[in-house]
Amino acid sequence: MNAILKSKEISIAMIVLLLCITLTFLSPYFLTVDNLLDVLKGNAVLGILAVGMTLVIITGGIDVSVAAVTSAVCVIVGKVMMLMPDHPISILLLFLIGPFLGVCLGALNGLLVAKVQIPAIVVTLGMMSIINGLVLYITNGQYLNSSSFPTVFIKFASFEMFGISIIILIFIAVALLTWYILKYTLIGREVLAIGGNKDSAIRVGINFDKVQIFVFSYMGFLAGIAAIAQTAYTKAVDPNGMLGLELMVIAAVVLGGANIMGGRGTILGTVLGVLLLGIVQNGLILAKIDTFWQKVFTGLIILLAVSYDHIQYKRSKDKLAKIEVEA
Template sequence: MNKILKSSEFGIGVILLLLSAALAATSPVFLTADNILDILKGNAVLGILAIGMTLVIITGGIDVSVAAVTAAITVIIGKLAVSLHDSGWSLAAIFLAAPLAGVLFGLVNGLLVAKTKIPPIVATLGTKSILAGATLYVTNGAYMNSSDLPEAFLRFAQWKPFGVSVLILIFFAVALFTWFLLNHTVIGRSVVAMGGNPVSAMRAGIHLQSVQLFVYAYMGCLAGIAAIVQTAYTKGVDPNGFNGFELTVIAAVVLGGANIMGGYGSIPGTILGVLLLGVMQNGLILAHVDTFWQDIVTGAIILIAVTYDVIKRKREEANRAKIEIEA
């Protein structure tokens, strides 16, 4: 119990509950089932991308190309949908092509980081610029609406098993699978070991390059799934729809208690971070606050969360050093 109370996830959960209580007191709409489902549905893309980013950050890396990759894959989905319009294979083709394209983009990032030893932020910033430019060149910045999407895909987008949008179920399925992967598989333990101490992990027989290739490829795969969810949510393709979204993804992970320097992160914490951002955004909308304040709040949250994390870890290191000296 003491360990749970001291965990970052517990603190985030308390903040989320207090914020929700405050919003419920000021707006009778907030705690309605429809509004809660809207928050989950509207943040499903953020949640899926943040889950992938959690693994990257645990290894000590970063992926600022995630928004550009997702936008590029939505365009691939759109082009594929046009070529297979009303074909019986359209839905299957989209669900196969999107994750596969994401894995390929992710592997490029992984190879740049693992093989050429380019710092992750530099490598992914380069691929971000290339992909963003290529996406605008191919589409000329044009928006694709629902009339271009297959009828089967539109029906999928509206599907609500047990009264819950399929997009929310995809989000939670990704979260559950990644939690199991991180906590109960060899590759998951290798990810944590590499982030905690790369030298010790290497001496224990963990192939660090393979781990890096995996996390960036997995990030790309989830970007492909997020692209499907985004296209289904908006029922269209907007090449400019993800500008700056990578900062929100990183903010959700850091808010969830992940160490931006690597070594620690959790899927439950990331989900709480996503929900905290989603609830704050929903609260600003219900309060009729101008949309530009959302970016200001997100930026402030990143600074506060990172500052708190750095101070907390410095105190832990100081206490650890004090104990070792006394011993």
């Protein structure tokens, strides 16, 4: 029981709860079902990408190309939809095409990191620049709006189950699937083993290159899913709409308790980190804080939360080292 109460997830959940109570006093509109569902819907794409980023960060990697990959898939999906028949099978095809494209781009990142042994930050920065440049060249910075999309996709984007948007349901499904992979599959256990102790994991026979390729490919897979969710949310394709989102994705994962250097992270923590960011931004909007102050305040929260987490983690390591020396 004490271990549960001291867990990182409980700490984040308590912060989220206190923040909700505070914002309820600041704005009577905050603690309403519609507003809370809007917060979830507005941050579902961020959440999908953050869930994938969790696996990358656990293994000690980083992927700053996620927003660029998602934008690229959005553009391709938008172009493909313009050619598709107005039939339900078009939605199924989108969920095959989008993730497939994402996996291809993610696997390319993984191969360069694992086989060519280029640092992940270098590979994904280069990929981000290449993809953003190609997307702007192909689209000339122009939007694709809903008038170009099949009616069946617009209906899909507006679909709700028990009042919950399909976009939120996709986010929940992705989080549950990834949690299951980490907890109950061999590759998931290998990801956690490498996160726990890379050298020991390699010594017991875990293929580090295979795991790296998997986590980057899975990140690409979820970027493909996120592209469909983003297109459904905006009912349009904006080539510049996701610039800078990769920083928020990484921030959500780190706020959720993951160690940016690798070795630590959970799906529940990441989901709570996404909620924390979403609630902060929503609360600042309801409080009618100017946009530039919203960014400053959000940045401060991220900096303070990550600093506190790093200090606590360092203290626990120092305490463990002291115990080992005394023993």
